[in-house]
Structure formats: C-alpha cells, structure tokens
Amino acid sequence: MRVALFLTCVNDTLYPDTGRAVVKLLTRLGVDVDFPMAQTCCGQAHYNTGYRHQAEPMARHFSDVFGGYEAIVTPSGSCGAMVRELYPRMGERARAEGRGDTLAATLAPVVPKTYELTEFLVDVLGVTDVGAYYPHTVTYHPTCHGLRSLGLGDRPRRLLQSVKGLELKELPGADECCGFGGTFAVKNSDVSAAMGADKVRNAESTGADVLCAADNSCLMHIGGTMTRLRTDMRPVHIAEILASTEEEPLV
Amino acid sequence: MSGGTFVGMPSFPKAAHEAVHNQTLRGNLRHATHTIRAKRANAVAEVSDWAELREAGKQIKDHTLRHLDRYLVQLEESVTAAGGTVHWAADADEANRIVTYLVKATGESEVVKVKSMATQEIGLNEALEAEGINAYETDLAELIVQLGKDRPSHILVPAIHRNRGEIRDIFAREMSEWGRPAPEGLTDTPAELAEAARLHLREKFLRAKVGVSGANFMVAETGTLVVVESEGNGRMCLTLPETLISVVGIEKIVPTWQDLEVFLQTLPRSSTAERMNPYTSTWTGTTDEDGPQTFHLVLIDNGRTDTLADEVGRQALRCIRCSACLNVCPVYERAGGHAYGSVYPGPIGAILSPQLRGTQSEIDASLPYASSLCGACYDVCPVAIDIPEVLVHLRERVVEGGVVTRDGAKVVLKPAKGHAAERAAMRAARWAFGRPGALRTGQRFASRTRRFHPRTLPGPGKAWSETRALPTVPAEPFRDWWQRTHGGKDASK
Numbered sequence: 001m002r003v004a005l006f007l008t009c010v011n012d013t014l015y016p017d018t019g020r021a022v023v024k025l026l027t028r029l030g031v032d033v034d035f036p037m038a039q040t041c042c043g044q045a046h047y048n049t050g051y052r053h054q055a056e057p058m059a060r061h062f063s064d065v066f067g068g069y070e071a072i073v074t075p076s077g078s079c080g081a082m083v084r085e086l087y088p089r090m091g092e093r094a095r096a097e098g099r100g101d102t103l104a105a106t107l108a109p110v111v112p113k114t115y116e117l118t119e120f121l122v123d124v125l126g127v128t129d130v131g132a133y134y135p136h137t138v139t140y141h142p143t144c145h146g147l148r149s150l151g152l153g154d155r156p157r158r159l160l161q162s163v164k165g166l167e168l169k170e171l172p173g174a175d176e177c178c179g180f181g182g183t184f185a186v187k188n189s190d191v192s193a194a195m196g197a198d199k200v201r202n203a204e205s206t207g208a209d210v211l212c213a214a215d216n217s218c219l220m221h222i223g224g225t226m227t228r229l230r231t232d233m234r235p236v237h238i239a240e241i242l243a244s245t246e247e248e249p250l251v
Numbered sequence: 252m253s254g255g256t257f258v259g260m261p262s263f264p265k266a267a268h269e270a271v272h273n274q275t276l277r278g279n280l281r282h283a284t285h286t287i288r289a290k291r292a293n294a295v296a297e298v299s300d301w302a303e304l305r306e307a308g309k310q311i312k313d314h315t316l317r318h319l320d321r322y323l324v325q326l327e328e329s330v331t332a333a334g335g336t337v338h339w340a341a342d343a344d345e346a347n348r349i350v351t352y353l354v355k356a357t358g359e360s361e362v363v364k365v366k367s368m369a370t371q372e373i374g375l376n377e378a379l380e381a382e383g384i385n386a387y388e389t390d391l392a393e394l395i396v397q398l399g400k401d402r403p404s405h406i407l408v409p410a411i412h413r414n415r416g417e418i419r420d421i422f423a424r425e426m427s428e429w430g431r432p433a434p435e436g437l438t439d440t441p442a443e444l445a446e447a448a449r450l451h452l453r454e455k456f457l458r459a460k461v462g463v464s465g466a467n468f469m470v471a472e473t474g475t476l477v478v479v480e481s482e483g484n485g486r487m488c489l490t491l492p493e494t495l496i497s498v499v500g501i502e503k504i505v506p507t508w509q510d511l512e513v514f515l516q517t518l519p520r521s522s523t524a525e526r527m528n529p530y531t532s533t534w535t536g537t538t539d540e541d542g543p544q545t546f547h548l549v550l551i552d553n554g555r556t557d558t559l560a561d562e563v564g565r566q567a568l569r570c571i572r573c574s575a576c577l578n579v580c581p582v583y584e585r586a587g588g589h590a591y592g593s594v595y596p597g598p599i600g601a602i603l604s605p606q607l608r609g610t611q612s613e614i615d616a617s618l619p620y621a622s623s624l625c626g627a628c629y630d631v632c633p634v635a636i637d638i639p640e641v642l643v644h645l646r647e648r649v650v651e652g653g654v655v656t657r658d659g660a661k662v663v664l665k666p667a668k669g670h671a672a673e674r675a676a677m678r679a680a681r682w683a684f685g686r687p688g689a690l691r692t693g694q695r696f697a698s699r700t701r702r703f704h705p706r707t708l709p710g711p712g713k714a715w716s717e718t719r720a721l722p723t724v725p726a727e728p729f730r731d732w733w734q735r736t737h738g739g740k741d742a743s744k
Contacts, residue, residue, distance in 0.1 A: 046680070048624060050647040051651065055681075058685070061684070181622070182623075188267065191585045191586050196719065
C-alpha cells in the first residue's frame with residue numbers, strides 16, 4: 001500500500017520528530033510511505049480566520065499534490081478535519097455562490113482518502129497493538145477536532161493501552177478545549193491562556209509524566225503553558241509514543 | 252457595571268480581560284456551569300431518541316423559518332380571532348414606542364415583567380423609565396440583576412455570575428428602594444433568599460394592573476403563546492394583571508400545537524436538565540372574567556428578517572434559548588456573560604448579536620472570534636445549530652466584507668478596520684504555501700537563525716509569548732531530512 005504522508009506545515013517546520021516517528025511507525029507496519037515534496041498547508045488557518053477565498057487555492061494545491069495516492073495520512077486531527085469536513089463545505093459554498101461545481105469536483109477525490117494517523121492504524125491497517133514500548137505514565141488529551149469533527153472516539157486510547165510499559169491515566173475534563181484554537185490563542189490571549197492553565201492543572205492532577213495528544217498545535221500551546229507554569233510534565237505527540245520500541249526507545 | 256444597557260461595549264478580548272482575572276467571578280461561573288453541564292448530560296442520556304428529537308426540532312424550525320411570512324399572518328389572524336391585538340415592530344425604537352403607548356393608555360405608571368429577553372434586547376425598561384413608568388422584573392434572577400443595577404450574564408440564569416453572599420447583600424441593600432424591604436437579619440441560605448424575593452414580589456403581583464411578558468413559543472394555528480419556567484412567577488404575571496402585553500421575536504413561532512411536543516421535551520432537558528419544567532403556561536387571546544381582559548402581542552423584527560436572508564447565518568434563528576451552549580462553552584466559562592455585550596451571551600450570542608445588530612461596532616466585530624471553534628456548543632445544541640460554521644462565516648464577513656442584508660436591502664460591507672496587517676500576513680502566507688520552494692526557503696532561514704530567535708515576541712505575537720513559551724525551531728525541517736535520507740532509508744547521509 002502506497003501512502004502519502006501529509007505532515008502539515010506546522011509539523012514540517014517545528015516538529016520534524018513527529019514526522020520521522022510517523023515514517024518509522026508506518027514502515028514498521030509494512031506501509032510504503034511517500035512524502036510528496038510539493039505539499040505545503042491545508043489552508044485551515046486561513047479558512048478559520050475568515051479568509052475562505054484565500055484558502056481555496058491552498059485546498060486546490062492540496063488536491064493536486066495528494067490526489068494520486070491510495071491514502072493520505074496525517075498526524076493532526078485538526079488538519080485531517082479540514083480536509084474531511086471543510087473541503088466539502090468549501091465546494092458547497094462555491095456552488096451556492098454561483099461558481100459552479102469545479103471546486104467541489106477538484107476537492108472530492110482527496111476527502112474520503114484522508115485519514116488521521118490513529119484512524120488509519122485502527123480502521124485501515126486494523127491494528128491496535130503496534131508493537132510499541134514506552135515505560136511512562138501518560139495522560140491523553142483528545143483534541144477538539146479529532147474528538148468532535150473526526151469522531152476518533154477511543155481509537156487513540158486503545159492504541160495507547162496496547163503500548164508495553166505504558167500506564168494510562170484518565171485526564172479530568174478531557175473533552176474540554178485546551179484553548180489553542182489557532183488564531184484564537186493570539187486574538188483572545190487572556191481566555192486562551194486561562195483555558196491552557198486549567199488543562200495543565202488537570203493533567204498535573206493525574207500524576208502522569210507525559211501529556212499525549214494527536215495534534216502538535218494543541219501540544220505547542222499546552223507545552224508552552226507547562227514551561228511557564230514550571231511543571232515537570234512533557235507534551236509528546238502520540239506518533240512518537242507509538243514509534244518508540246524496546247530496541248529504539250523514545251528518550 | 253451600572254446601567255442596564257450594553258451600548259458602547261468594548262471588544263470581547265478587552266471585556267474578557269477583566270473577567271478572566273476576577274477570581275470570584277471565575278469561581279461562580281465554573282461551579283455553576285460544571286454542575287449544570289453534568290446534569291444536562293444525564294438528562295439527555297435518559298432519552299433514547301434524542302438524536303431524532305434534535306433532528307425534528309431542527310426540521311420544524313427550518314420549515315417555519317422558510318414559510319415565516321405565511322405563519323406570521325396566520326398567527327395574527329388567530330390572535331385577533333381570540334380577542335387579542337397584534338402590533339408589528341420593525342426595530343427596537345418602534346417596539347418601545349408601541350409598548351410605552353399601550354402602557355400609558357391604561358393610565359398606569361408601573362408594570363410587572365417576566366420572561367422576556369426580547370425586551371432586554373430592545374432596552375424596554377430604560378424606554379419606559381424615560382416616560383415615567385417603572386418596570387419591575389419578577390423572574391428571580393432578573394430581579395437580582397435589576398436590584399443590583401447589573402446586566403444579565405446568562406440566558407437562563409441571568410445572575411449566574413453572583414454567589415449567595417452577593418445576592419444577600421443586594422437584597423438587604425436595595426429591596427427597600429423598590430418595594431417591600433428584605434427581612435431583618437437576612438442570611439444567605441437559599442430558602443431565606445427565596446422567601447425574601449417571594450414576599451417582595453408578591454406585593455407587586457397583587458398591585459400591578461399591567462404585565463409585560465415574553466414567550467418561548469407562539470402557535471400559529473391557535474394564536475397561543477407559551478412560557479416555560481421553574482418558579483411560577485411567570486404564571487402570576489400572566490394571570491393577575493388586567494392588561495397583558497407580550498413582546499416576542501418573530502422567530503419564536505411554531506406552526507401547530509403538536510410541534511410543541513418536540514420542544515417541550517428538548518428545552519427543559521437542555522436548559523435546566525429537568526425532565527419537565529415545573530410550570531408551562533399557555534394563553535390564547537382573552538377570556539371573559541378570567542385572566543387579563545386586554546391582550547396585546549408586539550411582534551419584533553429588529554434584524555431578524557435580515558438574518559433570515561443569510562443562507563449560512565439564518566440557522567441562528569432556530570435557537571430556543573435553552574443556554575446549553577453557554578454552559579458547555581470553555582470561553583464563556585472564563586470570560587463571563589458580560590464580555591459578550593448583549594443579552595445573548597455565549598456561543599449563540601456570538602453568532603446572533605453580530606447578525607441582529609450588524610458587524611460595524613467594535614464588540615460586534617470581535618464576537619465571531621470569541622471562540623476556539625472547539626465544537627462543544629454544536630454537540631449540545633438541541634436544534635443542531637452549527638455554531639462553529641456560523642462563527643467562521645461571520646469572521647469572513649468581518650475580514651473580507653461582502654454583500655449582506657440590512658433593513659431589508661442588500662448592501663456591500665467593506666472589510667472591518669484593524670485587520671489590514673492580518674490580511675497582509677494571510678496573503679503572504681498563502682503566497683508561500685502556493686510555492687513549496689518559497690516555504691522551504693523560509694523554513695531553512697528559520698532553522699539557520701534559530702540561535703538568535705527571541706524568547707518573547709513583539710506585536711501580535713506578544714499575546715502568545717506573555718503566557719506561553721515559544722517552541723524552538725529545529726535544526727532541520729522535516730522536508731530537508733526526508734530529502735537527505737529518503738525517509739530514513741539512507742540515514743547515513
């Protein structure tokens with residue numbers, strides 16, 4: 001199976017370790033991974049901030065780059081939701097504005113083939129035990145778009161529960177937003193910071209060493225808050241935990 | 252916090268700044284919203300066909316809105332046939348003029364009021380006061396807000412931001428100014444507070460000749476109005492006065508009596524987490540020698556038909572004011588209801604106010620951004636309003652302008668001021684994202700200069716770095732690693 005990795009612009013630029021972890025993990029599971037070098041950004045920041053018309057060419061570019069693959073895998077619930085939930089909506093809006101079906105037709109092929117990483121592992125590859133080893137206490141934060149837009153359900157937790165050495169702690173108020181929200185974090189900084197601080201306090205109350213999530217943007221906000229609040233916890237992307245093995249453990 | 256109006260409110264982030272740092276307010280809100288949140292989830296989980304009820308509510312409302320003209324005419328005919336009089340108000344001023352005229356015509360100088368967000372929306376109390384008419388709020392929470400010279404901060408629990416101690420102080424200090432004083436030595440136990448309010452209000456109910464109410468629903472086929480409530484004060488207001496004036500938004504209509512079946516199940520469970528609310532009052536015109544002998548219905552538009560003209564935004568008019576979205580919203584929980592600058596706070600207020608009032612003012616232009624788009628509000632909405640979708644749609648209106656309907660006419664809005672730098676940044680980002688080579692150059696530059704990156708940022712980035720550490724830029728972006736190693740296959744390079 002030839003699968004395209006849609007790493008997302010944030011991960012590509014700031015979190016290459018997550019990208020390397022996805023490659024390592026999928027290769028270990030027998031998947032032939034490609035990284036199309038022409039990929040850039042799905043357009044979510046533009047779309048969600050109100051620049052829908054600027055997001056359209058970005059979505060077209062995404063479809064041009066990824067349209068030829070059997071499956072597209074991304075380690076971001078939020079960017080996955082952009083393609084799956086909002087690309088069809090962009091097509092509908094273009095149609096409603098009398099601009100015809102071309103945008104919808106261009107975007108349609110990539111929509112059903114795009115999977116968030118944990119969804120791809122559980123639904124497409126049919127695995128929950130990926131042979132990982134990670135001897136830490138972990139609490140899991142289900143990010144909003146993964147939880148509500150994609151409906152990831154208990155997939156990430158099932159994957160984590162199958163990791164050898166990992167002890168999973170329930171996060172109080174898990175389904176409450178961490179306060180990142182893209183440009184919200186800057187435009188409504190006070191509220192965003194208050195939400196982040198509450199999330200970190202809830203995570204700390206579990207006694208875990210690691211807060212895990214399937215989205216580095218949320219982890220960037222949570223991790224940045226942890227540093228300022230001087231907690232001992234670390235934010236880690238789920239891909240890095242699942243890629244970690246006894247032979248090559250994540251340190 | 253004095254004065255009852257929201258005129259000249261600052262933008263949401265400015266208003267929220269104060270609330271976020273008010274520990275008492277945060278504590279009050281957190282306690283109240285978390286309690287009701289858990290109760291609502293239980294009350295909803297009890298119903299096996301909740302998804303179907305939600306869909307039915309959405310469909311009924313959408314159908315009604317699509318044929319609103321027809322149902323409103325039918326309602327007017329039914330109300331008139333039942334002995335009532337219908338008045339139409341295009342905006343707040345017209346509605347206030349009509350109600351003031353109707354009250355003056357009775358020769359009275361005081362009215363008792365209940366269950367009317369619509370009158371809060373149009374500022375009726377202030378308009379009446381200017382004409383020498385005292386309006387007394389009789390819903391317990393509204394009474395607390397009025398006595399405290401405060402503004403409502405929640406749809407269902409307008410005094411949610413107050414705790415028992417604060418309420419005791421307000422009662423002890425203010426009740427005598429408005430009527431029967433609070434009993435000597437009043438404590439902050441709920442029973443004592445409720446009794447003080449009951450005695451204070453009872454005196455007003457028995458004296459008042461004019462009542463002003465809102466309505467949760469209006470039934471087109473029979474001309475019946477419906478109020479659902481927990482306290483019974485509404486029923487007092489609806490039955491004791493000689494004249495009843497109901498002020499209702501035109502979107503509160505349902506076609507038939509049977510349609511109520513759906514909403515009388517979804518509304519109480521979503522709002523107070525009760526299987527059924529304690530009091531459901533319905534009234535149809537007038538009845539000889541029973542209840543008010545004169546009944547007026549004032550139907551207000553005040554931006555509603557303009558909202559109806561918007562294909563994406565019109566779903567906000569499905570709202571049945573249950574407040575489930577407020578109770579589950581993490582932003583509302585921290586920012587408080589006042590920051591939304593409207594009688595409609597929370598997620599629904601963030602999409603309703605900028606549509607009813609337009610996006611020109613500072614507060615209205617900032618409301619569509621008062622959300623992290625987490626989607627919890629959409630999940631709990633009993634009429635399935637996709638609030639995040641409308642928020643993003645309104646953000647587009649703010650930053651890009653476009654064609655909107657105002658006062659029934661199509662107008663072209665210019666982009667709001669203050670977004671020029673953001674627009675330029677978005678354009679630049681879009682340009683780079685259209686060119687993988689340019690993106691790569693930027694990434695490499697960031698990697699090579701990483702040792703010189705500041706720990707705090709200037710400009711808009713300051714808001715981030717004040718409370719959160721910045722991520723460190725890695726030595727090598729992923730795409731360079733991939734190219735160098737072909738995805739790790741040639742890692743020795």
